[in-house]
Amino acid sequence: MTSTFHPPLRTLMGPGPSDVSPRVLAASARPTIGHLDPLFVGLMDHVKRLLQFTFQTQNELTIPLSAPGSAGMEAAFVNLLEPGDKAIVCQNGVFGGRMKENVERCGGTAVMVEDRWGDPVDLDKVAEAINAHPDAKVLAFVHAETSTGVRSDAQQLCALAKSAGMLTIVDAVTSLAGIDLQVDGWSADVVYSGTQKCLSSLPGIAPITFGPDAVAAISARTHKVQSWFLDMNLIMGYWGEGSTRAYHHTAPVNAIYALHESLLMLEEEGLEASFARHEANHLRLVEGLSRLGLDMAVSECHRLPQLNAVLIPEGLDDAAIRRRLLSEFNLEVGAGLGELAGKQWRIGLMGCSSNEININRCLNAFEAILKD
Numbered sequence: 001m002t003s004t005f006h007p008p009l010r011t012l013m014g015p016g017p018s019d020v021s022p023r024v025l026a027a028s029a030r031p032t033i034g035h036l037d038p039l040f041v042g043l044m045d046h047v048k049r050l051l052q053f054t055f056q057t058q059n060e061l062t063i064p065l066s067a068p069g070s071a072g073m074e075a076a077f078v079n080l081l082e083p084g085d086k087a088i089v090c091q092n093g094v095f096g097g098r099m100k101e102n103v104e105r106c107g108g109t110a111v112m113v114e115d116r117w118g119d120p121v122d123l124d125k126v127a128e129a130i131n132a133h134p135d136a137k138v139l140a141f142v143h144a145e146t147s148t149g150v151r152s153d154a155q156q157l158c159a160l161a162k163s164a165g166m167l168t169i170v171d172a173v174t175s176l177a178g179i180d181l182q183v184d185g186w187s188a189d190v191v192y193s194g195t196q197k198c199l200s201s202l203p204g205i206a207p208i209t210f211g212p213d214a215v216a217a218i219s220a221r222t223h224k225v226q227s228w229f230l231d232m233n234l235i236m237g238y239w240g241e242g243s244t245r246a247y248h249h250t251a252p253v254n255a256i257y258a259l260h261e262s263l264l265m266l267e268e269e270g271l272e273a274s275f276a277r278h279e280a281n282h283l284r285l286v287e288g289l290s291r292l293g294l295d296m297a298v299s300e301c302h303r304l305p306q307l308n309a310v311l312i313p314e315g316l317d318d319a320a321i322r323r324r325l326l327s328e329f330n331l332e333v334g335a336g337l338g339e340l341a342g343k344q345w346r347i348g349l350m351g352c353s354s355n356e357i358n359i360n361r362c363l364n365a366f367e368a369i370l371k372d
């Protein structure tokens with residue numbers, strides 16, 4: 001016999017999804033209307049404007065893709081790259097590796113700039129790679145590496161690429177709304193994110209923005225975009241301004257209600273206030289962890305406030321502790337990813353999860369378990 005699924009009320013302090021506020025959940029439960037209903041079309045326009053505010057951009061092509069952050073990454077690469085193109089890809093964690101995979105699947109060549117997992121992207125190495133490969137079309141990097149908790153200098157990386165006439169692809173899945181990200185101010189060309197991190201909305205949507213140079217590069221393509229679903233030429237017809245929308249796919253209507261509500265909440269709080277809250281709560285958490293004898297994995301100047309990588313002390317059983325946090329405290333924290341598995345915990349303070357109650361709950365739970 002099947003029965004309705006009733007999930008427990010967890011505290012989500014992993015690498016995402018983050019806690020979704022009751023206000024956003026309530027928005028998602030409102031009646032579904034048609035995705036071409038004039039009222040929904042009006043909502044789409046408002047969501048686009050709120051995303052422009054969030055990305056700090058005037059880019060017309062700023063939309064929520066109906067698919068998760070990975071599709072945002074894929075959309076960036078398949079639209080900018082054509083077979084034979086070269087891209088410089090920075091890797092300092094898991095997600096740079098996925099970028100390489102995307103370049104190769106587009107028929108392009110990835111020139112890798114590698115840094116130790118736990119360090120930011122090295123600007124000097126990137127400058128060297130740009131000098132050595134002036135024919136590269138794209139520089140791609142992750143602003144906030146969720147796998148390591150490291151922030152890279154997106155502003156300087158964009159400046160390096162621009163001065164060499166290259167386009168940038170910026171992964172802002174974890175950075176958007178948690179730390180400053182100025183798409184126009186930094187001249188970033190394609191920037192994508194996810195709804196389940198610092199926006200604290202339902203997972204499964206990828207906000208993305210394309211600047212004028214990126215749009216020009218897409219228009220100048222000589223090969224069709226290899227993905228029908230992610231071809232921006234087609235998606236623009238669906239998300240374009242006004243009432244003449246061409247059917248492309250069926251938008252996840254209720255998830256867009258949720259995104260709209262979470263963006264309204266962000267607008268009410270203000271971007272600067274959101275960044276400041278993430279920073280203040282990060283400092284609170286770090287102080288509490290240090291009282292428990294737990295050390296951070298990333299040097300202070302490169303830490304992300306929304307993703308705190310903590311070194312697991314010698315002799316502790318990572319999986320057993322996370323199991324106890326979940327079963328006894330209803331608390332989710334993240335495991336180390338890739339080569340950091342078993343060595344680090346990743347404690348997320350993203351969006352609605354970034355609050356004092358969560359921090360105290362997390363510290364009390366760790367204290368109780370570590371005593372045992």
Ligand SMILES: Cc1ncc(COP(=O)(O)O)c(C=O)c1O
Pocket residue numbers: 015016068069070071073095142144145146147171173174194204
């Ligand atoms: C930096 C980064 N890029 C891309 C992704 C992929 O996003 P999604 O899991 O929504 O597909 C993630 C997800 O954690 C991420 O942290």
